[in-house]
Amino acid sequence: MDRAVAMANNPAHEIWFQNLKAEIHERLIAELDLEASRNVDEAVMRQELRLGVERLCNKHSDLLSSVDRVRLIEELLNETLGLGPLEPLMNDPSVSDILINGPTNVYVERKGVLERTSVRFRDNDHLIDIVQRISGRVGRRIDESSPMVDARLPDGSRLNAVIHPLALDGALVSIRRFSSNVLDIKDLIVRQTATSDMLSFLSACVKAKLNVLVSGGTGGGKTTLLNLLSGFIDKSERIATIEDAAELRLQQPHVARMETRSANIDGKGAITSGDLLRNALRMRPDRIIVGECRGAEAFDMLQAMNTGHDGSMSTIHANNTREALSRLEMLVGMAAPELPMWFIHRQIASAINIVVQVERMTGGHRKIVQISEVTGVHGELISMHDIFEFRRTGLDKNGHATGVFEATGVVPNCMSRLQESGIRPRDVQVI
Incomplete structure (x- = not known):
């Protein structure tokens, strides 16, 4: 286990991991029938995708440690059905704000204190893709002709994003989380x-x-x-x-x-x-x-x-x-x-x-x-x-x-x- 964790923290290993994830994700999307999946229950869809991801991972079983395998499956599911690298942060009840300054600088606020996270996007295009996915779910559009968006997400959270050409060093995104806990x-x-x-x-x-x-x-x-x-x-x-x-x-x-x-x-x-x-x-x-x-x-x-x-x-x-x-x-x-x-x-x-x-x-x-x-x-x-x-x-x-x-x-x-x-x-x- 210590060896697997050490490999995950190795920059060269991380680059290899991300490249492998991108390759498997591309294959998964190619095999996925998007039209037929629209009417499928999300839980059923997630289970079918998990089986598909596991099958594709088996082709690289000689390279993947158990830690890498679990991480790869979860991240691919989040990438395909969820919000990619943002999914764990959106599911963390201790996070009140998510602040993104480009693909490699992701901060969160917990209990009033800002802290930098280890969350990363592959590149700025990956970050913009996630932002467009979030915006599209609430009927909003963001692209170079309309480079700003301000919207309320289905869970009540507030999204604000600015992309190129207004944002100079990568997309700027802020998500004000909507807490389910009502203070009294x-x-x-x-x-x-x-x-x-x-x-x-x-x-x-x-x-x-x-x-x-x-x-x-x-x-x-x-x-x-x-x-x-x-x-x-x-x-x-x-x-x-x-x-x-x-x-x-x-x-x-x-x-x-x-x-x-x-x-x-x-x-x-x-x-x-x-x-x-x-x-x-x-x-x-x-x-x-x-x-x-x-x-x-x-x-x-x-x-x-x-x-x-x-x-x-x-x-x-x-x-x-x-x-x-x-x-x-x-x-x-x-x-x-x-x-x-x-x-x-x-x-x-x-x-x-x-x-x-x-x-x-x-x-x-x-x-x-x-x-x-x-x-x-x-x-x-x-x-x-x-x-x-x-x-x-x-x-x-x-x-x-x-x-x-x-x-x-x-x-x-x-x-x-x-x-x-x-x-x-x-x-x-x-x-």
Whole structure:
């Protein structure tokens, strides 16, 4: 066994192995009746292919070790029916992101930490073939005339790929995995993402129909938190959700889920978040949840919040809660440049009640680092104050950020509204 492992780690042996795999794969495809196989059950097809691969491997039995043989069979099955070298990563529940920079640089994120893998593609054409296979399964196309694709995979994962001529050093691919494990309040407390007091306050805000904006960077946990906060919405309410890629998994029975659509190859047929949001207003929702405000839909979202759809929620990319409002201000200004800034400020201040900042800390852990309340407009500025914050103190021996969660001592202006709704944060039991 040690000898076989040593051979597998030998560069010359690996080149020989890959060449043999390519040869057997070519023979397998030549023998495969693709037309007849379309109506065959996948499990039956996989078993028949396994027998075919084993038969072809037998012709090289004098060269193949037992380790090589098992590996060759599995990789050929993945190459023919699955996603080739990506198949093991897609089946690994610990992987949250797959990031590919060309055929020989494949990284994954596990528990918030990036690590390079031993996964390799034969060459850039092999990588592009796999990307085209993934895209084709969801009705999307990627080639030199359309060198970018953004799509949701059948399991809910999100694919983004860029190829030549836009990608200079090989195809660039990112796959945001869709986790089958739904986090709950206990998970956030155990992982020290937030304290029970913070989550009790947010729960009270959602129950009392305050409008909440979740802010953070890419991969910071915005959608995860938004999904969790939606769990505090009463089951009797009708909720409309609008997303670029359907990631929210609301547990309420009355949910109208909508997803945007990209333009086709001719640049036509696009349906934006703004289009869906305007349509959602005609669907009598009690609340609207927009997966992310990144464009003109920001203005429509504010209009909805200001016209009777209290308790609505969305996310936005920003570094802190104050920058979140600045970015929202910019998006609204771009969508409606004719509006004076003082009017935009008033729209934001009257629409947004609570801003929650999430962050992926040094070492990969995610935390709620700020919960702020919007208090109005003073002069030319939107005013707000922090209610909870995470104060950093340094790094532990494992390189993870350390710190403490603190209540600032500021009494939220929204307390009167919570009391009017019959809700007090200290009475809300989140665990």
